[in-house]
Amino acid sequence: MFDSLSSKFASAFSSLRSRGRIKSSDVEEIVAEIRSALIESDVAQEVAKSFGDRIQELAIPELERINKSTNPSQGIFEIINAELTTVLGGQTRRIRMAKKGPTVVMLVGLQGAGKTSLAGKLAQYLKSQGNTPLLVASDLQRPNAVTQLQQVGASVGVPVFAPEPGNGVGDPVKVAQAGKKFAEDKLHNFVIVDTAGRLGVDAELMSQASRIRDAVKPDEILFVVDAMLGQDAVRTAQSFLEGVGFDGVVLTKLDGDARGGAALSIVTLTNRPIMFAATGEKTSDFDLFHPDRMASRILGMGDVATLAEQAKAALDPDLTKKFEEKFAAGDDFTLMDFLSQLQALKKMGSMSKMLGMLPGMNSGAMKKQLDNLDEGELVRTEAIIQSMTPAERHDVKILNGSRRARIAKGSGRAVSEVNNLVDRFTGAQKMMRQMRNGGGMPPGMPPVPGMAGMPKINKQLPPKKKSKSGNPAKRAAEQG
């Protein structure tokens, strides 16, 4: 998501980094680069321009201060990061709850934006937080939209209010109203109203949407936007804002390579925040939208906060504790630990998605490697380790040629792959020892750097002789 944007920012920064002192002409240059990167990413031209102007306004008066610091490009970077966070909506906004009765959320948007799928994801999300949502089928237009919602509801275990068959039959306003009433009677605390997709220029359908709004008085109207949307986003958002109004934006299909620039335009021009993002085909691929995290992501700083959250959710606390204790006691890191870490990692979901959240991973060559990442590698590594005897797992030093040949045969892999794994593991083990001697590591974080799942990426890492910068901007630029 936003990937192309981030690789372009990275290249703009690398040119900035090469200068010691930053002049105002340098700022103008990077601003011009950022502007064209934004336009290539479907950001509206006026938004790209005003964003650039704003950076220039903020950065140029600060140049004197920035140039006094040890790392001037970092200063510029921070200004851009802060401004991008602001443009993306500042703080994460959560759903406003109704003071009395069920909280009503109404979904509106163009055809094909992903409203019905999103209704299911939102319902599951609310349900997982202990709510009792009800889905209401008010898209009576598209053939079998009602059936789709019913199937989506069944798959997430949320009831669907669908008194009308749809396919052109029934009054969506009445259905929405009856749905709210039904929720009140049955004490559901959330009502999600799925409406038909409509074009901004369709006055008749727009007025129908506003009649649904007036009938159910939603606490939140969410405008569902496809991340692949182009320049028309501005016109469409404007007509929805005037036609029915909306309080927040939901971005869908963020798991592709869409640049998502339209979202930036919509947020800037309508002053409505992005509240949620949908990132995959599964009903659980859905989360609150975090502007600060997304800004970091665009700028190639990674999304460590989300990664840590996911790690926490997936890692077995007992296992983590055991590992930490073992670590603290001075026991060596063995292949058994390695295996259990790998298995925990697998639970966290797709490797490429996770690694993509690490700093610097979304730029240029890294990104390509990430796209080609073989998820099966994890399974193969597991197979190799499982083909070892407990003694071998405990101490890889005993692995002589014939043992390696046996393991290769047992796991159905080549001997060279076994060798590879052993080499990488030994590296990881060494690193763990150094870590213990030289200071802590974040609790519960798996030993990612030496991990077997990413051999191709390891080869791409910058040569070790250059010390890696602790500064995210520098690092992003180095890897860009």
Add this chain to the structure above:
Amino acid sequence: MALFSKIFAKLRIGGASDSDWDELRSSLIESDLGAKLSDEIVSVARATKSESAESAIRKALEGALTTSSRDLKVVEDRTTTILVVGVNGTGKTTSVAKLMKDLKDRGNDVVVVAADTFRAAAIEQLQTWGARIGVPVVAGKFQGDPASVVFDGVKVARESKADYLIVDTAGRLHTKSNLMDELSKIKRVLDKSGGVDEVLLVVDATTGQNGINQAKSFTESVSVTGLILTKMDGSAKGGIALAIERETAIPIKFVGTGEGADDFGPFEPDSYISGLIGSE
């Protein structure tokens, strides 16, 4: 677009200034042509000897269109097979419905396969259309193997000696390699049973520059032969389709303009270009 006519009026009177051309470039970008193609169009137009700026731009845009045929391929001695692909939500199923109506109205026997076994109720959506239009729909089980449904569809089409077989597939993001592999498998099944004559990529007119990636990725896995440009009844101009043509030489073959089964027709370059530059 009002902006264009304003510029054209200005350009006719006394030659264009750099800022006029910049404004023109902006308007082209606003139609989703992308910065690269917009630059190209403007520089070609500036170099064109023409009586008016409007005709110069028009010529430049026409020059960017591919010269490949825009007709749907027809095979005489066996069933013509059409595979319809695209990312989620572009309007594949609706386009399949329109295409089957169009072909049936012209006196053909059509069989449709509902190979979108992934999205909830996609099969029912197509069956509803099939019943309305009077075209048999071959469907498998929800969440079944799409390639095997296609295999069944081919058999039905062959036994009934149908003129056309249209295969509707699940929407998929072009970056998901497992889903793209699934699509290649569907194509292989069709290839083995006589061949695919058209692979139509459905592109939504509201799509931004990502459309180019879509076209390239789908072409890589299933060799796209034509585009269906949908949702042209909205405020989006669908400039991305021209950018795709320029980049890949895949012709736009059909245009969708609404939710009704008849809101569909062959691509007409003249009216498309008029739409892009907002002239009547």
